[in-house]
Amino acid sequence: MWGDPAEACAPEEARAWEDLVTTARRTVSEGLVVGTSGNVSVRVGDTVLVTPSGVPYDRLEPDDITGVDPDGRQVLGTLVPTSELPMHLAVYATTDARAVVHTHAVHATAVSTLVSELPLIHYMAAALGGPVRVAPYATYGTDELAENMLRALADRSGCLLQNHGTITYGTSLDQAYDRTAQLEWMCRLWLTATSVPGRSPTLLTREQLAEVEERLRGYGQRR
């Protein structure tokens, strides 16, 4: 079904759109999103390609490419961009992100209603830059929510949004997606461990996490 790229968009934009749709569909097929309750974006030059509002991901075609400039003005397509655009644009404006994934994943959203920071239940928190914070609640799609999110994201590549969901970013769609999957997994782990009556889980210390961060910096570079 991915035949001729949509007219009026560059080849690299058409390729990035194909990757974006694949990632968006993965969030549904792997259970991180129900229906259209999440959104994905990827930056190509000065254009941010983003999932449109309210269109099921399995119906997205090459011609549905939707893109905005850094100020949110539509530069590609006619479908209305996701209502969560302010969060995506805020991440691109303040980090080196090339891709952003936002979901309402169930375990992560459950944890967002219980704590202000995900307890250090597993060392993979280091892969997100440290203990994962929860951004205080604000109405979806507002600048207030984007501001709360940016504070929670300081020195992190992901955070929880209180009574709402997750947001992660990375240098590629795959990395942003994997970070969301890891975050959801850690939240599920914490909920599982804390659900045993009469027991409470051991937690890692910041020092133990710092040792892992040190190791991760050298990961994949062994000679």
Ligand SMILES: [Zn+2]
């Ligand atoms: Zn949302």
